[in-house]
Amino acid sequence: MDAMQPPAAVTPSEPWRRRLVRSLLYGRNVDRRAKAAARVGLVILVFSLVYTVIAVRLIIFGVTSDPHGPRRINTQDRVATARPDILDRNGEILATDVIVPSLFGEPRKIIDVDEAVELLTAVMPDLDSREMRDRLSSQKGFVWLKREISPKQMREIHRLGIPSIGFLNENKRIYPNGPTVSHLIGHVNIDNQGIAGIEKWLDSRGLAALHMAGFATDRLQKPVELAVDLRVEHALRDELIAARKKFKAQAAAGLITDVNTGEVVAMVSVPDYNPNNPGEALDPTRINRLTTGVYEMGSTFKLLTIGMGLDSGKVTLASSFDARSSLRYGRFNISDYHAQRRILTVPEIFTYSSNIGTARIALAMGVEHHQWYLKKMGQLDRLRTELPESAEPLVPKRWKEINTVTIAFGHGLSVAPLQAVMGISALMNGGLLVPPTFLKRTPDEAAKLAKRVVKPETSEMMRYLMRLNAEKGTAAKANVTGYYIGGKTGTSEKVINGRYSKTKLLNSFTAVLPADKPRYLILIMLDEPQAIPGTHGYATSGWNAVPTGGKVIARIAPLLGVAPRFDLPTADKLILASARGNR
Amino acid sequence: MLRLLHLVVIAGLVSAAAYVYKIKFDATVQVEKAAKVRRDIRRERDAIAMLRAEWARLDNPTRIQDLADRHLNLRPVEATQFDDFGRLPQRPPQIVPPDASDAIAALLEQVDVLDVPTGSTQQGGN
Numbered sequence: 001m002d003a004m005q006p007p008a009a010v011t012p013s014e015p016w017r018r019r020l021v022r023s024l025l026y027g028r029n030v031d032r033r034a035k036a037a038a039r040v041g042l043v044i045l046v047f048s049l050v051y052t053v054i055a056v057r058l059i060i061f062g063v064t065s066d067p068h069g070p071r072r073i074n075t076q077d078r079v080a081t082a083r084p085d086i087l088d089r090n091g092e093i094l095a096t097d098v099i100v101p102s103l104f105g106e107p108r109k110i111i112d113v114d115e116a117v118e119l120l121t122a123v124m125p126d127l128d129s130r131e132m133r134d135r136l137s138s139q140k141g142f143v144w145l146k147r148e149i150s151p152k153q154m155r156e157i158h159r160l161g162i163p164s165i166g167f168l169n170e171n172k173r174i175y176p177n178g179p180t181v182s183h184l185i186g187h188v189n190i191d192n193q194g195i196a197g198i199e200k201w202l203d204s205r206g207l208a209a210l211h212m213a214g215f216a217t218d219r220l221q222k223p224v225e226l227a228v229d230l231r232v233e234h235a236l237r238d239e240l241i242a243a244r245k246k247f248k249a250q251a252a253a254g255l256i257t258d259v260n261t262g263e264v265v266a267m268v269s270v271p272d273y274n275p276n277n278p279g280e281a282l283d284p285t286r287i288n289r290l291t292t293g294v295y296e297m298g299s300t301f302k303l304l305t306i307g308m309g310l311d312s313g314k315v316t317l318a319s320s321f322d323a324r325s326s327l328r329y330g331r332f333n334i335s336d337y338h339a340q341r342r343i344l345t346v347p348e349i350f351t352y353s354s355n356i357g358t359a360r361i362a363l364a365m366g367v368e369h370h371q372w373y374l375k376k377m378g379q380l381d382r383l384r385t386e387l388p389e390s391a392e393p394l395v396p397k398r399w400k401e402i403n404t405v406t407i408a409f410g411h412g413l414s415v416a417p418l419q420a421v422m423g424i425s426a427l428m429n430g431g432l433l434v435p436p437t438f439l440k441r442t443p444d445e446a447a448k449l450a451k452r453v454v455k456p457e458t459s460e461m462m463r464y465l466m467r468l469n470a471e472k473g474t475a476a477k478a479n480v481t482g483y484y485i486g487g488k489t490g491t492s493e494k495v496i497n498g499r500y501s502k503t504k505l506l507n508s509f510t511a512v513l514p515a516d517k518p519r520y521l522i523l524i525m526l527d528e529p530q531a532i533p534g535t536h537g538y539a540t541s542g543w544n545a546v547p548t549g550g551k552v553i554a555r556i557a558p559l560l561g562v563a564p565r566f567d568l569p570t571a572d573k574l575i576l577a578s579a580r581g582n583r
Numbered sequence: 584m585l586r587l588l589h590l591v592v593i594a595g596l597v598s599a600a601a602y603v604y605k606i607k608f609d610a611t612v613q614v615e616k617a618a619k620v621r622r623d624i625r626r627e628r629d630a631i632a633m634l635r636a637e638w639a640r641l642d643n644p645t646r647i648q649d650l651a652d653r654h655l656n657l658r659p660v661e662a663t664q665f666d667d668f669g670r671l672p673q674r675p676p677q678i679v680p681p682d683a684s685d686a687i688a689a690l691l692e693q694v695d696v697l698d699v700p701t702g703s704t705q706q707g708g709n
Contacts, residue, residue: 040585093639099629176639234644482662555659564662 082171083192083202085223086185088230089265089440094181095199095275097171097192101154103145107138109164116162120145123156147190148172173199175275180234183288184226184267184387184438187275196281198226198438201386225440227263232256235555237268240524243548244270247529247539253289254552255417255523259425259512261446262434264418265520265560289525292389294414298492299541300508300523301410301420302358303462306350307427308373309361311458317576320345321360329402334359334409337491337540338474350465351473353489355409362408363401370404376453377423378433379415386438391416410492411500417508421523424510426453427462428518460575467515467571474542478511478550482564483557486515486571487549489541494528504528509545513553513562516574520560524549 022032086095110116117132127146135143147170149157154167173188175181186197194200202224236254244252256266269289273280280286287293309315323344326335338352349357362370374380382392394414396403406412418436426433432450466486470479475487490508493500507529511522524545535543557564568574640646651657683689 092642093635096632096636096639098633098636174636176636177643178645180643180645231644234648238645238648480662482665554662557662558660558665563667564665566663 082221083173083188083194083199084221086198087223087225088181088228088233089225089263090229090231091225092230093176094185094226094228094230095173095175098174099169100148100172101151101167102147102170103149103154103157104166104168105136105143105145106164106166107136107140107143110136111163113137116165119160119162120157120165123160124149124153177230177234178276179272179274180230180237181228182272182275182281183269183290184228184233184264185275186387187278187281189278195278196389197387198224200388204388226438227258227261227265227440228267228438229265229559231559232556233266233268235559236266236552237270237272239548239552239555240268240270243524243526243544243551247526247532247544249526249529249544251285251289251527252548253417253523253525253527255290255421256556257421257425257436257521259429259518259521260434261441261443262422262425262436262449263441264436264438266556267418267438288387288389289527290417290523291383291385291387292391292416294391294394294416295506295525296411296414296492296495297417297420297508298410298490298506299353300424300488300490300510301407301413302350302353303424303427303466303488303510304374304377304379304420305358305362305370305408306346306465307454307458307462308365308370309346310461311373311454312365312369314364315346315361317346317461317464321349321357323349323354323356323360327356327359327405329405332402332406334405347465347468350488351469353474358408359405362404367399367401367404370407371399374407374413376433377426378435379413379419379423383416383419383422383436385418385436393419410490417523417525421510421521425521427459428466428512428521429459430456431459463512463515463518464571464575466512467575470511470515471571475509475511475546475549477542477546478509478553480550480554480557482566483553483562484514484516484565484568485511485553487511487546489546491541503539505539507539507541507545509541509549511549511553513557514565515571516568519562522549522553522556524552 082097083095085093085097088094105116113133113136116136117129120132121127121129124146132145135145145165157165158167171192173192175185175187182197184197186194186199188199189195194203236256240252240254243249251270253269254266255264255268257264267288267290269287271283271286273283273286275281289295306315309319310317320343323336323339324341326333328334334355336352336354336356338354340348340352340354344352344354344357346357346361348354349361365373371380380393380395382390384390393416396407396412403412422433422436431452431454433453434446434450463486466475466488467484468486469475469489470485470487474489475485478485478487488510490510492506492508493502494504494506495501496504505528507526509522509524511524512518513520513522526541526545526548529539529544531537531539531543679686679689679693
């Protein structure tokens with residue numbers, strides 16, 4: 001019915017009730033319509049302004065990052081910052097972080113120092129109560145009371161309910177394998193900063209800067225993969241410890257590298273230390289002899305000298321040198337240990353390890369060529385690897401003919417064993433010098449870094465000599481059936497009070513596995529081994545370092561995936577024949 | 584007309600306020616949930632790290648070797664114990680047809696005909 005009425009009938013007349021309200025609100029004579037229009041306009045303006053501000057703020061909040069994001073650093077947590085895990089080449093953990101609570105106090109807020117100290121020392125008797133009292137009585141806002149406590153201690157202290165004593169969670173670095181990889185990975189200090197080995201290298205790569213900025217607090221950092229193989233490392237260490245005990249040596253060290261990629265698959269230097277207890281590392285007898293020590297490598301260096309001769313083309317395998325009498329040089333008299341007193345061919349010089357013969361080869365090449373060649377092989381400069389600890393080789397200041405003569409058979413030039421291994425690897429792998437690394441490296445990456453230093457034929461001849469030496473030379477005791485190894489022994493007399501000692505020896509054994517298609521180079525070193533009943537009174541390398549090397553090879557070859565082969569022809573048929581075939 | 588607009592705007596305002604409140608409330612709940620999940624993830628990750636460290640400690644070759652020396656008679660593998668598949672002998676010829684119902688009877692029938700070595704007695708022995 002209402003809808004049928006014309007709208008004009010309603011508009012002019014106002015109901016009396018509304019008229020009353022209007023007169024009460026606005027007064028009687030005010031033109032409501034004009035005012036209302038202005039007010040409504042104002043209100044619309046103000047509200048639209050307010051809403052614009054809100055909208056803009058909302059957009060700003062939406063665009064900028066979320067303040068509750070995961071990167072927010074919780075002050076109650078993680079004081080010592082996280083480090084990436086270190087894994088071996090098969091993904092086994094070598095170093096990782098675990099969370100442990102640490103106890104702190106706030107001296108300014110503490111109420112009763114004596115009571116707090118008493119209660120704390122009751123739970124942890126190893127705390128020094130006087131030191132605790134001093135720390136808690138200071139005016140500092142924050143003091144550490146004890147770092148890295150056990151969860152049980154944490155619960156007990158929590159139950160004591162001492163005011164202004166609290167816990168912070170910290171990352172603690174642990175090394176589950178203990179001393180096995182100690183020299184390689186190094187260790188950290190209580191603030192989780194690397195102070196040795198690969199740990200220090202990690203810090204030098206910018207991790208330290210991240211720590212400073214407080215970003216390296218979570219666990220999502222990419223783990224670092226090393227080239228080391230934990231199983232091989234263990235086998236090597238086990239055999240070296242046994243050998244050190246058996247031959248009563250001062251120290252023993254071993255190094256296994258991949259000749260083609262330069263990766264260090266195992267590196268052991270005993271005595272070593274437990275990185276979980278870094279205090280042990282300060283003992284100077286526990287240094288890493290393979291990178292931090294420099295040694296006169298003895299006959300091992302003859303490999304480099306003979307390689308130089310063969311590579312120059314002036315010396316061939318058929319060349320012969322006079323070793324009938326000892327070589328006199330001023331006040332020096334160079335003689336042979338296994339003296340043959342006749343003219344020796346190059347293979348004979350190698351297998352009898354003739355000092356005179358090697359010296360004559362070096363002299364035939366000349367001093368400058370010798371120096372240039374050793375420089376090219378990286379023996380005269382400090383070798384830099386990922387490990388921060390490295391030693392500069394001891395090179396004679398004035399290099400005269402006598403220096404060339406002695407350096408030819410490994411005396412008068414001290415190098416880090418890792419450095420010598422790099423040079424020898426180049427002679428084995430076809431003539432490429434690849435800088436050694438402790439990180440995983442693919443053959444392609446190695447090929448980019450490799451530098452050709454000798455001809456491939458020289459390398460084949462050197463491998464032939466190595467194999468020959470294992471078949472019928474000084475390395476015969478390491479000839480493990482089935483693995484076709486090649487090897488060279490080295491016995492050098494240590495310098496004691498400026499003179500070469502006849503009894504204190506540094507023995508080494510270098511082996512290539514397998515000799516026809518080289519994959520690994522093994523270096524075993526024994527420092528001052530003694531003659532024992534089983535060695536017939538001898539303390540030279542052939543009686544201790546070589547059998548140790550044999551045992552190591554028998555154990556590691558299956559681990560490294562080197563398949564044993566039987567009924568292989570002798571070196572002259574297999575390696576030399578292929579060398580001729582290639583030419 | 585204006586009154587209708589007012590009503591609509593007021594209704595819109597109230598519902599917008601209610602809606603904003605609801606979103607805000609939901610967001611807070613979600614943030615808390617996310618924070619909790621994040622905390623749980625971190626706790627789990629720490630626990631995983633702890634367990635992995637423990638596993639690495641238990642799995643470490645020095646310990647395994649000690650245990651093996653103490654409890655097992657095993658010795659390290661020797662080179663002669665390896666061989667490759669190329670040197671495996673050929674599969675022996677099948678004597679009994681695979682569909683025979685009585686395998687032993689079928690074998691007995693064939694023995695006289697083929698003179699198959701059975702391996703149970705020494706050849707040429709007494």
